[in-house]
Amino acid sequence: MCLLYLFKSNSFFGGEGKGGVGERDSTKVEFTKECAEDDGECITDLVVDAEFKDLTEVSKGGNPLMKVGIDNDLKLSVNIENKAEHAYDANLMVEYSNHLEYAGLEEGASERVRFSCGDPVAKEDKNDTMVITCFLGNPYPPVPAKDNMVMRFDANRVPADVMTLSFFIEATMTNEDLSPEDNEKSLIVDVESVTDVQLDGAVTKSQLFFGGVIRGESIISKEEEIGPLMQQRWTVFNQGPAMVDEVKVTIDFPYEVTNGKWLLYMLEAPVVEKGNGSCEIDESYLNVVGIKPCKSNCSEKAIGQKRETYDPVEYSNPDQVDSGSVVVLDCENGTARCFKFTCILRDLTAEQNENEAIILIKARLWNATFMEDYLTAKKVTVRIHGYVEMANNSIITQTNTNNDRDTTNFDVVGPNLYISGGGISWWIILVAVLLGLLLLILLIVILWKFGFFERKTGYKYATVTQKNAETKVGTEKRQMYDEMYNYSPVPGENQPHQL
Numbered sequence: 001m002c003l004l005y006l007f008k009s010n011s012f013f014g015g016e017g018k019g020g021v022g023e024r025d026s027t028k029v030e031f032t033k034e035c036a037e038d039d040g041e042c043i044t045d046l047v048v049d050a051e052f053k054d055l056t057e058v059s060k061g062g063n064p065l066m067k068v069g070i071d072n073d074l075k076l077s078v079n080i081e082n083k084a085e086h087a088y089d090a091n092l093m094v095e096y097s098n099h100l101e102y103a104g105l106e107e108g109a110s111e112r113v114r115f116s117c118g119d120p121v122a123k124e125d126k127n128d129t130m131v132i133t134c135f136l137g138n139p140y141p142p143v144p145a146k147d148n149m150v151m152r153f154d155a156n157r158v159p160a161d162v163m164t165l166s167f168f169i170e171a172t173m174t175n176e177d178l179s180p181e182d183n184e185k186s187l188i189v190d191v192e193s194v195t196d197v198q199l200d201g202a203v204t205k206s207q208l209f210f211g212g213v214i215r216g217e218s219i220i221s222k223e224e225e226i227g228p229l230m231q232q233r234w235t236v237f238n239q240g241p242a243m244v245d246e247v248k249v250t251i252d253f254p255y256e257v258t259n260g261k262w263l264l265y266m267l268e269a270p271v272v273e274k275g276n277g278s279c280e281i282d283e284s285y286l287n288v289v290g291i292k293p294c295k296s297n298c299s300e301k302a303i304g305q306k307r308e309t310y311d312p313v314e315y316s317n318p319d320q321v322d323s324g325s326v327v328v329l330d331c332e333n334g335t336a337r338c339f340k341f342t343c344i345l346r347d348l349t350a351e352q353n354e355n356e357a358i359i360l361i362k363a364r365l366w367n368a369t370f371m372e373d374y375l376t377a378k379k380v381t382v383r384i385h386g387y388v389e390m391a392n393n394s395i396i397t398q399t400n401t402n403n404d405r406d407t408t409n410f411d412v413v414g415p416n417l418y419i420s421g422g423g424i425s426w427w428i429i430l431v432a433v434l435l436g437l438l439l440l441i442l443l444i445v446i447l448w449k450f451g452f453f454e455r456k457t458g459y460k461y462a463t464v465t466q467k468n469a470e471t472k473v474g475t476e477k478r479q480m481y482d483e484m485y486n487y488s489p490v491p492g493e494n495q496p497h498q499l
């Protein structure tokens with residue numbers, strides 16, 4: 001066996017029509033081998049075929065459908081065969097998206113390709129594409145049966161905004177192929193991410209108290225004069241399994257009651273307290289009156305707000321709700337007015353600590369509104385609604401959409417309410433009982449010291465007295481006995497009549 005290498009300019013790699021263009025040197029390799037003996041050339045015919053394994057569903061676009069989170073592995077079955085003469089320096093190249101991670105060959109690959117694939121490398125001119133090269137042989141002879149291998153790719157980290165994944169498989173060699181068009185195969189898989197995001201809203205305090213003096217907005221100079229602080233957190237969880245690259249949370253925020261008076265006054269924009277993202281809010285709703293925000297050591301309570309100092313107050317006000325009424329302030333039923341703001345939260349994986357993001361809202365309850373209009377209400381509840389949705393057009397399927405919405409409530413409690421209905425803490429009762437007991441013990445000790453309880457033992461003394469009287473000894477204790485039983489001694493009679 002011997003090889004003959006001939007060097008020509010652009011005769012083979014440049015292709016027809018390019019001959020003579022430029023001075024680039026290419027190499028034509030001719031072989032004095034069996035295959036060349038007949039006609040002086042080795043003309044091969046490699047055929048590549050490939051398909052996805054285990055993908056049974058088809059997308060709307062007619063491509064195989066992969067569900068990220070359900071289909072964790074993507075399996076690509078590749079067939080290669082040589083239908084003609086020897087192929088020299090034959091390689092099989094598999095290009096795939098770098099969102100996938102190559103996980104090796106499945107068992108059962110043909111002998112020829114079982115150990116012949118190299119490590120994935122980034123493609124030179126496309127950095128979002130990886131290439132695996134499998135060496136087929138030099139030469140790669142005509143084979144009676146196809147060579148096959150199944151390549152596994154880990155699809156767990158495919159972002160939800162990826163809608164398709166492309167594969168390109170190509171057989172290359174240095175000699176001529178009869179039908180180059182079947183030497184390559186392009187495949188597309190459509191990607192659908194499956195996961196479940198959940199929105200949970202919570203207030204830090206389930207009751208906010210109003211009371212004290214009524215301050216109109218013109219005389220409020222400090223944040224704490226507005227009313228107590230309302231803090232609320234909205235948490236988005238990605239329950240998995242797919243990663244969610246972007247969700248949008250919309251909060252319907254009740255800022256005023258229907259007569260136009262302030263309800264919750266927001267001084268600063270909500271923030272993303274945990275996780276990646278930001279909130280977008282119409283700034284014309286922020287600190288409309290221009291009240292000086294509290295910068296440090298801010299009290300959550302309103303200025304001068306102490307439960308004990310409130311006096312029941314009565315106002316005559318046409319807006320005042322009926323005495324004893326139960327009020328719900330809720331934009332969904334038209335009893336409050338809301339503005340909407342949105343927060344975009346990013347990169348929620350299903351992994352712990354990366355699977356949640358938290359939005360923090362701070363606002364002040366407008367004390368004056370409640371003093372004026374809701375003083376005589378039996379109960380006032382404020383409701384705030386929010387919902388989460390996928391932010392972009394990515395194909396993401398949620399396994400549960402019932403948990404995409406949530407509502408938080410808090411009660412607004414006035415001075416009249418907690419005078420009548422406010423419970424007393426258990427420890428106050430305990431202290432009161434203990435003090436009462438202590439007082440009783442003290443009283444008993446004092447009474448005992450002063451001999452109060454000795455009167456009860458008069459009976460004993462009476463017995464003694466009786467005996468003594470018989471023996472004519474002592475009269476002192478007899479006297480005590482007499483006093484106790486209102487016994488009036490009759491002259492000449494020394495003994496009691498009865499006991």
Ligand SMILES: [Ca+2]
Pocket residue numbers: 035036037038039040041042043085
């Ligand atoms: Ca030949």
Ligand SMILES: [Ca+2]
Pocket residue numbers: 044045046047177178179180181182183
């Ligand atoms: Ca071919």
Ligand SMILES: [Ca+2]
Pocket residue numbers: 196197198398400401402403404
């Ligand atoms: Ca959901």
